Amino acid sequence: MLEKIEKTKLLLVEGKDELNFFNKLLQLIEVIEVQTINVEGKDNFKNKMHALYNQEGFNKVIRLGFIRDAEMEKANSAFDSICSILKSFNLPEPNQSNNITKNTYPTIGIYIVPDNSGAGMLENLCLKTIERQKKYICVEQFIKCCENYLTDEEKKIYNAPKAHVQSYLASCVPIANNLGIGALRGHWDFNHEALNDIKHFLQSLFQ
Amino acid sequence: MQYQSLHINNFRGIEELEINDMRQLNLLVGRNNCGKSSILEALFLLSGMSNPQLPVNIHNFRNILLIKDDDFRYIFRDQNFSYPVEIKGIIENESRSLTISPILDSNQQQLFEDLIPQNSISKNEDISRSTYFDKQVKGLNLVFQNQLDESYEAQISLNEGKVRFIKKYIEKLKCTYLNNQTIMNGLDLRMESLIVDKKINDLITTLKKIEPNIIDIRMGPGDIIYIDLGKEKLFPVNIMGDGIRRIMAMVAAIYELKNAVLLIDEIENGLHYSSLMIMWKAIFAACKQYNVQLFATTHSYECIETFSKIYNQENPTGDDIRLYRIDKDVNKHKAYIYTPQVLIEAQKSNFEVR
Numbered sequence: 045m046l047e048k049i050e051k052t053k054l055l056l057v058e059g060k061d062e063l064n065f066f067n068k069l070l071q072l073i074e075v076i077e078v079q080t081i082n083v084e085g086k087d088n089f090k091n092k093m094h095a096l097y098n099q100e101g102f103n104k105v106i107r108l109g110f111i112r113d114a115e116m117e118k119a120n121s122a123f124d125s126i127c128s129i130l131k132s133f134n135l136p137e138p139n140q141s142n143n144i145t146k147n148t149y150p151t152i153g154i155y156i157v158p159d160n161s162g163a164g165m166l167e168n169l170c171l172k173t174i175e176r177q178k179k180y181i182c183v184e185q186f187i188k189c190c191e192n193y194l195t196d197e198e199k200k201i202y203n204a205p206k207a208h209v210q211s212y213l214a215s216c217v218p219i220a221n222n223l224g225i226g227a228l229r230g231h232w233d234f235n236h237e238a239l240n241d242i243k244h245f246l247q248s249l250f251q
Numbered sequence: 252m253q254y255q256s257l258h259i260n261n262f263r264g265i266e267e268l269e270i271n272d273m274r275q276l277n278l279l280v281g282r283n284n285c286g287k288s289s290i291l292e293a294l295f296l297l298s299g300m301s302n303p304q305l306p307v308n309i310h311n312f313r314n315i316l317l318i319k320d321d322d323f324r325y326i327f328r329d330q331n332f333s334y335p336v337e338i339k340g341i342i343e344n345e346s347r348s349l350t351i352s353p354i355l356d357s358n359q360q361q362l363f364e365d366l367i368p369q370n371s372i373s374k375n376e377d378i379s380r381s382t383y384f385d386k387q388v389k390g391l392n393l394v395f396q397n398q399l400d401e402s403y404e405a406q407i408s409l410n411e412g413k414v415r416f417i418k419k420y421i422e423k424l425k426c427t428y429l430n431n432q433t434i435m436n437g438l439d440l441r442m443e444s445l446i447v448d449k450k451i452n453d454l455i456t457t458l459k460k461i462e463p464n465i466i467d468i469r470m471g472p473g474d475i476i477y478i479d480l481g482k483e484k485l486f487p488v489n490i491m492g493d494g495i496r497r498i499m500a501m502v503a504a505i506y507e508l509k510n511a512v513l514l515i516d517e518i519e520n521g522l523h524y525s526s527l528m529i530m531w532k533a534i535f536a537a538c539k540q541y542n543v544q545l546f547a548t549t550h551s552y553e554c555i556e557t558f559s560k561i562y563n564q565e566n567p568t569g570d571d572i573r574l575y576r577i578d579k580d581v582n583k584h585k586a587y588i589y590t591p592q593v594l595i596e597a598q599k600s601n602f603e604v605r
Contacts, residue, residue: 047600047601047602047603048602048603084599084600088596091592091593091595091596092596092600094589094590094593094596095589095593095596095597095600095602095604096602097587098576098587098588098589098593098597098604099597099602099603099604100282100576100578100603103578103580
């Protein structure tokens with residue numbers, strides 16, 4: 045079955061984990077009628093956006109959101125990257141991340157995870173929601189111990205937030221093998237204040 | 252000789268449409284009645300802009316016989332002669348343009364005419380669809396120009412049964428239009444030239460991928476094309492499958508054209524999925540070898556899939572194909588452009604591109 049643009053509100057996210065996480069979050073904050081689309085990697089926003097823009101129904105989209113990770117750089121760099129894609133389609137650009145365009149068609153918003161400012165990714169944001177749990181001390185101790193055995197080569201590609209997420213989820217019941225499934229199973233604290241900004245962004249953009 | 256862009260105004264159902272970034276191999280898709288065939292016709296008219304017979308030919312392609320000059324209204328937007336047809340294109344960085352307008356009766360300026368009887372006005376079928384009275388249209392006037400050259404003019408009148416050239420223009424661009432109506436026309440002549448030019452073996456190699464028993468293709472009495480399948484007798488091509496005949500016709504057209512433009516409407520007609528792959532392989536190779544630019548339309552998802560798949564298999568970093576989804580939203584036409592990368596992305600995402 046070929047996929048079509050079925051809704052007038054679209055949210056583009058980086059991967060499968062993000063798709064599951066934000067679908068769950070949207071459901072919890074009762075923001076409905078949003079079609080979440082997995083762009084399959086931060087480097088693929090441009091091609092996926094082009095394919096979407098060309099699809100029948102895109103001209104009826106009234107709200108368009110982008111959520112991507114800052115990764116190793118500051119949020120500005122990721123924000124500029126999305127803006128350059130919007131520019132290439134003559135679409136309106138918000139003036140900064142976490143902002144939403146006003147009086148434009150469509151209305152567009154960009155949110156750079158974790159906090160629209162520094163480096164990081166969705167894993168950092170999720171970990172913030174559970175870092176006060178007693179169990180998390182064990183996760184940190186375990187990871188710290190393991191890190192002692194990393195070789196210099198391994199250290200170059202080691203991803204600490206992902207390691208913490210995997211270890212934490214391994215301790216959860218029922219077990220979840222990735223961040224997105226962890227979200228669907230309720231292992232992240234969606235009521236935590238760390239998610240207030242992103243909730244506010246989604247509500248402002250889509251409601 | 253390759254088109255880089257095309258701009259259409261007031262032609263058939265298209266008020267305005269611009270298509271840019273054209274490549275050697277171009278596939279047009281879109282819903283029924285979005286204007287795909289009209290785009291091919293516009294390219295055909297512009298390619299042969301000095302030939303006033305072509306506005307008649309494009310109707311023959313659709314199996315419509317024009318009888319009187321008023322029938323020319325079919326090429327005008329909303330069948331209204333008030334909007335001149337304008338077609339512009341850029342080929343190898345040189346612009347060319349064609350404007351088609353009705354030739355009006357010299358009496359059109361008079362302020363009063365005999366009133367049409369009331370009973371005639373009251374009948375719906377007698378009410379003209381155009382702003383001009385039918386009898387006022389005496390033919391078509393074609394004004395065309397190449398780059399900064401002076402403009403030329405040609406005329407056609409069906410009522411008079413004449414074409415008129417105001418000044419002689421020598422056209423360098425060649426273009427052929429193939430659709431269900433025309434694809435087999437002149438195939439015997441094309442096959443003859445392939446045999447004479449010793450190119451027939453290339454065609455046989457391609458056709459062997461569909462019918463491995465093909466040994467040879469020959470011309471027989473009465474200009475009938477025969478296929479040698481290694482049996483006791485030769486088989487007339489007309490009793491072979493539709494797919495093999497269509498691929499034969501398309502490839503032969505490319506071989507014959509050379510440095511030209513080929514337009515194929517509903518390219519997938521009569522072809523099985525497996526034959527589509529062979530067709531694209533043969534067409535890509537032939538267009539490259541003979542420097543032919545292709546514009547084709549399709550409704551078939553498999554045809555689009557194989558277009559992209561075969562091209563990317565053979566040219567992983569190539570950029571010689573484009574797919575255009577023609578969209579008509581209310582009266583606005585727009586061409587959405589797919590590069591090879593975007594087409595791959597759309598197919599990977601299982602997006603509907605037709």
